Amino acid sequence: MIEVNKLFVKSGQFQLANISFAVPQGEYAALMGKTGCGKTTLVEAIMGLRRVNGGKIYVNDVDVTRFKPAQREIGFVPQDGALFQSMTVRHQIALALYIRKFPADIVKQRVDELAGLLQIQKLLDRYPEGLSGGERQRVALGRALSFWPKVLCLDEPLSALDSETRQQMFELLKEVRAHTGVTALHVTHNRDEAEALADRVLQFEDGEVVEISW
């Protein structure tokens, strides 16, 4: 689960104050809000990529507020995929496992398993250059899931995709969720995305995160 309690983040003139919400274990939450309201800042704070000035962040009941990003064990899918240009798809997915010193056969097994789940078997030996938007996001998803995280943060992962690819990604994300049981926080400003994927919808309203229902 993800629990954010009275979070305070200040970045230059911008600040998030007194933000609280929770995503229970195994649920898929969509975080919505207008551009510039602080969705990405909040995700960065949860990931440990932005300094927190107050409040607490819990992941699976562990206080990770002062943890480094590497210690939080949260999978991250950024907006544009942010793939590593100098690594093949295979090695991008394997990186987290190499870092954790998993044996080569386990690494290969995991890469093959994720490649099958995300239908990217044919891309494994390619570099990111030349991959389509949908392919890039599949690879980014595989990379984020590689180390069996219990929690996944997706920062507008489908915003740059055409509607057909977006529909395919909806199905894929549902399949991933069913397969992994991961708790997910999916940032989006697209209502269709939230409706199609989320168990609960969180909305930024007047500087607060509130749960809404349609």
Added chain:
Amino acid sequence: MSESKSHIAPQQATSWTPPASDAIFYWCLCILGGFYILLIVSMLLADIFFVSTNLEESYQVLVSKEVMYATWLSLLSCCVTTVLSLWVAIPLGYLMSRIEFRGKVLLDTILDIPIFLPPLVVGLSLLVLFRQTPLRYIDDNIFPVTLHIPAVILAQFAVASAFAVRTLRATFDEISPRCEQVALTLGCSRWQAFSMVVFPDAWRGILTAATMAWARSLGEFGPLMIFAGSTRMKTEVLPVSVYLELSAGRIEGAVGISLLMVFVAVLVLVLIRSSGKKQKLW
């Protein structure tokens, strides 16, 4: 009255026709830029013509043991300087690109000083540093620098590094920090994120910085003259050889060495750039 109002109907705008060709635009660019290309090529052709009419004298200078020594010292010192420059420019370029801190503007200005300072002043400042401070003791008794080969390398390094830092900062600015951040979330330490994700992506920029540092070092003259001196067969690098030949009134020798420098520089730069294909980590 409605008749007094001016109405422009689309069919009335007859004086305009869509441009048929962009040729004039490109011709203007070529003509303006072409003057500079013409100047460079003309200078080289003039050198070649001058040497070809004084072939024997130029050849004798080029195969002299002094110029051979200067050539090898130039190549060696430039390579050492390039490695040392990258050694400081990679961390500095990365820090300046990624980290915001108080005094960054001041540090940025300090890093630019060797670029806008007159070369003679760089040499003079190095000389003062090594002769008018406690470093003089080391210079005199432990490790001689002034007027020795280390002075050649230090003088080249002082200027070349500034160019390498600037190039690498621009390189790191172009690489999105998002990739490093993702690497951190995957379990990488800062060092692993840098070495496995940023460094391979910066490879082309690093080669460009190396090229800049090498080329600057080869042409360095002012700081060398002051700090390393112009002793034949000791601290003589190719620009110093040109100066010494000119001082002795042997212009054919000076032009011959200049052409040798052009040849060596072009050869090394082509070699470096041809190896600059995109580096893949795995």
